[in-house]
Amino acid sequence: MPSSEVIVRRRFVCVVATLVGTALLALALSTPPGSPRFYPLGLAVALTWLVGALLAAPVRLAGPRAGAPTPPVVAGLLTGLALSAACALGVLVLARVGAVHEEVSSVIDLARRGRLALVLPLAVLTGTAEELFFRGAVYEALPRGREVVLSTVLYALVTMATGNPMLVAATVVLGLLTARQRAVTGGVLAPVITHAVWTVCLVLVLPAVLDATA
DSSP states (O other), X not given: OOOHHHHHHHHHHHHHHHHHHHHHHHHHHTSOTTOTTHHHHHHHXXXXXXXXXXXXXXXXXXXXXXXXXXOHHHHHHHHHHHHHHHHHHHXXXXXXXXXXXXXXXXXXXXXHSSOHHHHHHHHHHHHHHHHHIIIIIIHHHSOTTOHHHXXXXXXXXXXXXXXXXXXXXXXXXXXXXXHHHHHHHSSSHHHHHHHHHHHHHHHXXXXXXXXXXO
Protein backbone atom coordinates (compact mmCIF):
# COMPACT_ATOMS: atom_id res chain seq x y z
CA MET A 1 0.00 0.00 0.00
CA PRO A 2 1.61 3.33 -1.04
CA SER A 3 2.11 6.03 1.56
CA SER A 4 -0.17 9.06 1.79
CA GLU A 5 2.64 11.23 0.38
CA VAL A 6 2.91 9.02 -2.71
CA ILE A 7 -0.85 9.08 -3.24
CA VAL A 8 -0.97 12.88 -2.94
CA ARG A 9 1.88 13.22 -5.45
CA ARG A 10 0.15 10.85 -7.89
CA ARG A 11 -3.09 12.76 -7.66
CA PHE A 12 -1.37 16.13 -8.10
CA VAL A 13 0.42 14.92 -11.24
CA CYS A 14 -2.82 13.42 -12.58
CA VAL A 15 -4.73 16.66 -12.04
CA VAL A 16 -2.09 18.79 -13.78
CA ALA A 17 -1.74 16.38 -16.70
CA THR A 18 -5.51 16.12 -17.06
CA LEU A 19 -5.95 19.89 -17.27
CA VAL A 20 -3.13 20.31 -19.78
CA GLY A 21 -4.16 17.29 -21.85
CA THR A 22 -7.79 18.38 -21.97
CA ALA A 23 -6.89 21.83 -23.25
CA LEU A 24 -4.57 20.40 -25.91
CA LEU A 25 -7.16 17.82 -26.96
CA ALA A 26 -9.77 20.52 -27.49
CA LEU A 27 -7.31 22.49 -29.63
CA ALA A 28 -6.26 19.44 -31.65
CA LEU A 29 -9.76 18.32 -32.53
CA SER A 30 -10.92 21.86 -33.29
CA THR A 31 -8.44 22.17 -36.15
CA PRO A 32 -9.87 21.90 -39.69
CA PRO A 33 -9.49 18.42 -41.25
CA GLY A 34 -6.19 18.21 -43.08
CA SER A 35 -4.65 21.13 -41.21
CA PRO A 36 -0.89 20.70 -40.56
CA ARG A 37 -1.48 22.08 -37.04
CA PHE A 38 -3.26 18.88 -36.08
CA TYR A 39 -0.10 16.78 -35.99
CA PRO A 40 1.99 18.78 -33.48
CA LEU A 41 -1.09 19.35 -31.33
CA GLY A 42 -1.96 15.66 -31.44
CA LEU A 43 1.59 14.73 -30.54
CA ALA A 44 1.50 17.19 -27.63
CA VAL A 45 -1.66 15.49 -26.34
CA ALA A 46 -0.03 12.06 -26.51
CA LEU A 47 3.15 13.27 -24.79
CA THR A 48 1.10 14.91 -22.03
CA TRP A 49 -0.64 11.63 -21.19
CA LEU A 50 2.62 9.70 -21.48
CA VAL A 51 4.67 12.01 -19.27
CA GLY A 52 1.82 12.26 -16.78
CA ALA A 53 1.63 8.47 -16.55
CA LEU A 54 5.36 8.05 -16.04
CA LEU A 55 5.59 10.81 -13.42
CA ALA A 56 2.53 9.77 -11.45
CA ALA A 57 3.04 6.07 -10.87
CA PRO A 58 4.89 2.96 -12.05
CA VAL A 59 3.06 1.49 -15.03
CA ARG A 60 2.33 -2.22 -14.71
CA LEU A 61 1.72 -4.20 -17.89
CA ALA A 62 0.04 -7.05 -16.03
CA GLY A 63 -0.23 -8.51 -12.56
CA PRO A 64 -1.45 -11.65 -10.81
CA ARG A 65 -5.24 -11.76 -10.94
CA ALA A 66 -7.19 -14.94 -10.30
CA GLY A 67 -10.14 -13.61 -12.31
CA ALA A 68 -8.19 -13.38 -15.59
CA PRO A 69 -9.32 -16.38 -17.72
CA THR A 70 -7.16 -15.50 -20.75
CA PRO A 71 -3.73 -13.91 -21.25
CA PRO A 72 -3.81 -10.09 -21.48
CA VAL A 73 -2.63 -10.09 -25.11
CA VAL A 74 -5.41 -12.42 -26.21
CA ALA A 75 -8.02 -10.63 -24.10
CA GLY A 76 -6.99 -7.26 -25.52
CA LEU A 77 -7.02 -8.48 -29.11
CA LEU A 78 -10.40 -10.20 -28.87
CA THR A 79 -12.00 -7.29 -27.04
CA GLY A 80 -10.58 -4.83 -29.55
CA LEU A 81 -11.95 -6.81 -32.48
CA ALA A 82 -15.37 -7.17 -30.87
CA LEU A 83 -15.51 -3.48 -30.02
CA SER A 84 -14.44 -2.54 -33.55
CA ALA A 85 -17.14 -4.74 -35.08
CA ALA A 86 -19.79 -3.27 -32.78
CA CYS A 87 -18.60 0.26 -33.56
CA ALA A 88 -18.70 -0.34 -37.32
CA LEU A 89 -22.19 -1.84 -37.06
CA GLY A 90 -23.37 1.06 -34.92
CA VAL A 91 -22.07 3.60 -37.42
CA LEU A 92 -23.66 1.69 -40.28
CA VAL A 93 -27.05 1.84 -38.58
CA LEU A 94 -27.03 5.14 -36.70
CA ALA A 95 -25.13 7.29 -39.18
CA ARG A 96 -28.13 7.30 -41.51
CA VAL A 97 -29.53 9.89 -39.10
CA GLY A 98 -28.31 13.28 -40.28
CA ALA A 99 -27.18 14.62 -36.91
CA VAL A 100 -25.31 11.42 -36.06
CA HIS A 101 -23.70 11.31 -39.49
CA GLU A 102 -22.39 14.85 -39.02
CA GLU A 103 -20.90 14.14 -35.59
CA VAL A 104 -19.19 10.95 -36.76
CA SER A 105 -17.93 12.65 -39.92
CA SER A 106 -16.28 15.43 -37.91
CA VAL A 107 -14.04 12.83 -36.26
CA ILE A 108 -13.50 10.58 -39.27
CA ASP A 109 -12.59 13.53 -41.51
CA LEU A 110 -9.45 14.11 -39.45
CA ALA A 111 -8.23 10.73 -40.69
CA ARG A 112 -9.83 10.82 -44.13
CA ARG A 113 -8.41 14.22 -45.10
CA GLY A 114 -5.12 13.89 -43.27
CA ARG A 115 -1.97 12.04 -44.24
CA LEU A 116 -2.57 8.40 -43.32
CA ALA A 117 1.15 7.76 -42.75
CA LEU A 118 1.03 10.37 -39.98
CA VAL A 119 -2.55 10.02 -38.72
CA LEU A 120 -2.47 6.27 -38.01
CA PRO A 121 0.73 6.10 -35.92
CA LEU A 122 -0.23 9.30 -34.11
CA ALA A 123 -3.66 7.89 -33.31
CA VAL A 124 -2.21 4.61 -32.03
CA LEU A 125 0.40 6.48 -29.97
CA THR A 126 -2.28 8.70 -28.46
CA GLY A 127 -4.49 5.73 -27.62
CA THR A 128 -1.58 3.94 -25.97
CA ALA A 129 -0.68 7.02 -23.96
CA GLU A 130 -4.32 7.41 -22.87
CA GLU A 131 -4.35 3.88 -21.52
CA LEU A 132 -1.06 4.36 -19.68
CA PHE A 133 -2.48 7.50 -18.08
CA PHE A 134 -6.16 6.74 -17.43
CA ARG A 135 -5.91 2.98 -16.82
CA GLY A 136 -2.43 3.29 -15.32
CA ALA A 137 -1.68 6.46 -13.37
CA VAL A 138 -5.24 7.68 -12.79
CA TYR A 139 -6.44 4.18 -11.90
CA GLU A 140 -3.69 3.84 -9.30
CA ALA A 141 -4.48 7.26 -7.81
CA LEU A 142 -8.20 6.60 -7.27
CA PRO A 143 -9.84 5.18 -4.12
CA ARG A 144 -9.83 1.40 -4.03
CA GLY A 145 -13.03 -0.23 -5.25
CA ARG A 146 -14.10 2.76 -7.36
CA GLU A 147 -11.33 2.83 -9.95
CA VAL A 148 -13.38 1.43 -12.85
CA VAL A 149 -16.25 3.89 -12.57
CA LEU A 150 -14.26 6.97 -11.60
CA SER A 151 -11.54 6.51 -14.23
CA THR A 152 -14.24 6.11 -16.89
CA VAL A 153 -16.07 9.22 -15.71
CA LEU A 154 -12.87 11.27 -15.82
CA TYR A 155 -12.03 9.90 -19.27
CA ALA A 156 -15.47 10.89 -20.55
CA LEU A 157 -15.25 14.36 -18.98
CA VAL A 158 -11.92 14.97 -20.73
CA THR A 159 -13.40 13.86 -24.06
CA MET A 160 -16.29 16.28 -23.60
CA ALA A 161 -13.77 19.03 -24.40
CA THR A 162 -14.03 17.91 -28.03
CA GLY A 163 -17.70 18.93 -28.11
CA ASN A 164 -18.60 15.70 -29.94
CA PRO A 165 -21.30 13.63 -28.19
CA MET A 166 -20.68 10.56 -30.36
CA LEU A 167 -17.01 10.55 -29.39
CA VAL A 168 -17.96 10.92 -25.73
CA ALA A 169 -20.37 7.97 -26.00
CA ALA A 170 -17.65 5.84 -27.60
CA THR A 171 -15.26 6.92 -24.84
CA VAL A 172 -17.65 5.73 -22.13
CA VAL A 173 -17.90 2.27 -23.71
CA LEU A 174 -14.18 2.04 -24.37
CA GLY A 175 -13.34 3.37 -20.91
CA LEU A 176 -15.55 0.88 -19.10
CA LEU A 177 -14.17 -2.06 -21.08
CA THR A 178 -10.53 -1.13 -20.65
CA ALA A 179 -10.93 -0.18 -16.98
CA ARG A 180 -12.52 -3.55 -16.35
CA GLN A 181 -9.64 -5.20 -18.19
CA ARG A 182 -7.26 -3.28 -15.96
CA ALA A 183 -9.06 -4.58 -12.88
CA VAL A 184 -9.06 -8.19 -14.07
CA THR A 185 -5.55 -8.43 -15.53
CA GLY A 186 -3.79 -6.13 -13.07
CA GLY A 187 -2.09 -4.04 -15.73
CA VAL A 188 -2.42 -1.90 -18.83
CA LEU A 189 -1.30 -4.39 -21.51
CA ALA A 190 -4.80 -5.64 -22.38
CA PRO A 191 -6.29 -2.10 -22.39
CA VAL A 192 -3.46 -0.86 -24.65
CA ILE A 193 -4.05 -3.64 -27.18
CA THR A 194 -7.83 -3.15 -27.12
CA HIS A 195 -7.44 0.59 -27.70
CA ALA A 196 -4.89 0.06 -30.49
CA VAL A 197 -7.14 -2.36 -32.38
CA TRP A 198 -10.12 -0.04 -32.01
CA THR A 199 -8.03 2.92 -33.20
CA VAL A 200 -6.91 1.07 -36.34
CA CYS A 201 -10.57 0.32 -37.07
CA LEU A 202 -11.50 3.95 -36.50
CA VAL A 203 -8.87 5.18 -38.96
CA LEU A 204 -8.96 2.48 -41.64
CA VAL A 205 -12.44 0.95 -41.57
CA LEU A 206 -14.94 3.53 -40.35
CA PRO A 207 -14.41 5.99 -43.24
CA ALA A 208 -15.59 3.32 -45.69
CA VAL A 209 -18.50 2.39 -43.41
CA LEU A 210 -19.49 6.04 -43.14
CA ASP A 211 -19.34 6.46 -46.92
CA ALA A 212 -21.70 3.50 -47.27
CA THR A 213 -24.35 5.36 -45.27
CA ALA A 214 -24.21 8.50 -47.38
